[in-house]
Amino acid sequence: MVALRSVVVGCGSALPARVVTNDDLAQRVDTSDEWIVQRTGIRQRHLADESETTSVLGVRAAQAALGEAGLGPEDIDLVICATSTPDHTFPSTATQIQAGLGIHQGAAFDLQAVCAGFVYGVATADKFLTTGAARRALVVGAETFSRILDWEDRTTCVLFGDGAGAIVLEAREGAGTKSDRGVLTASLRSDGRHRSKLYVDGGPGSTGTTGFLRMEGRDVFRFAVGSVTDVIEDAFRASGTTAEELNWFVPHQANRRIIEASADKLGIAREKVVLTVDRHGNTSAASIPLALDAARKDGRIREGDLVMIEAIGGGFTWGAAVIRW
Missing domain, CATH: 3.40.47.10 (Thiolase/Chalcone synthase)
Structure with a gap:
């Protein structure tokens, strides 16, 4: 097909x-x-x-x-x-x-x-x-x-x-199979009930100011490790792939402890995890493409590799995608 x-x-x-x-x-x-x-x-x-x-x-x-x-x-x-x-x-x-x-x-x-x-x-x-x-x-x-x-x-x-x-x-x-190059699947979720955990306390429609970022770090950590595996499991299931088949896991670069705990929970070997948080900090929506480019430039990610990207953001919003490079 x-x-x-x-x-x-x-x-x-x-x-x-x-x-x-x-x-x-x-x-x-x-x-x-x-x-x-x-x-x-x-x-x-x-x-x-x-x-x-x-x-x-x-x-x-x-x-x-x-x-x-x-x-x-x-x-x-x-x-x-x-x-x-x-x-x-x-x-x-x-x-x-x-x-x-x-x-x-x-x-x-x-x-x-x-x-x-x-x-x-x-x-x-x-x-x-x-x-x-x-x-x-x-x-x-x-x-x-x-x-x-x-x-x-x-x-x-x-x-x-x-x-x-x-x-x-x-x-x-x-060919319509998991061997194809390209985006094989993506799974997205959000739950606006968690606004107070990570947000900016301003905006043109509310305060008329830019505002500052506010975060309840422990709650974000717990949610990131405990509650976002659903999109990753959905992505594996929809693409017909497994954690063992992954060549590289490229998560949002927020916190090394979150990244490693999430990988361990999902059965993804740590040597398959791309980490740039030490050099870049948390760059929000920029963190995954920055990490992808770093891993491309140093020769880790190559054509044909199976790559998963995954992130959680304020709101909360979260998602994962499986890509054959």
Whole structure:
């Protein structure tokens, strides 16, 4: 049976030039390198300067992805940007990335699912491509979370960083089996009852302010490890794959302890887990594509590898997708 698949043909990333270590933060808030590393695995993060907006980082990552794919702006007819830190209330950051790349056709829009945004973006692009509504899609995860942090709150300001990652997906025919290259399946969930666990305390429709990120860390940890395995198990079941068949598990890079506990619970060997949280911190929707690009550049992820991406974000939103690279 012939089936259209959304095949990854390019991957790219962009990080701000400024690197901030845990020791740097210890000069600003009451914390230490030992405290941060022990609880999160984070050693440093990149923070954007005034000129490095979310769209600027997104354009840089997208250009790298297009370059790897050997494609130009005329080849893209869909741009999706997953972000919680848009340049403006409107227009969408995706349209600014579209303009920055010189793309003048097709559609562009933002998608807001916080840290799960990139998984949601991949799932959404896959629907466009496999139904014939688009030929090639650019999926970008881009964030400047440093803009919404309370730098007096040591429990949150040490966790996050800025950056962007992008992939190019192209509709190609496959045999309709799990051996096909491309997105094999995606499973998405959300439950708005958990808003108070992880949220920003502002917005144009409520306070008229940007607000700051607020988090109940222990509750988020428990939910992330205990309650999000449903989408991963759904994705394995729908794609006919297993944890043993995975070559790489590329989860949202929030906290090393969460990542390792989740992998252990699912029976995914730790040597198959891609970790970049030590270098990047939590970059929300950008964390998965940043990790994908890192693993591509160092030769770990290769064509034909079976890759799972997975994330949980505020709301809560969560999701997983299985991709044959």
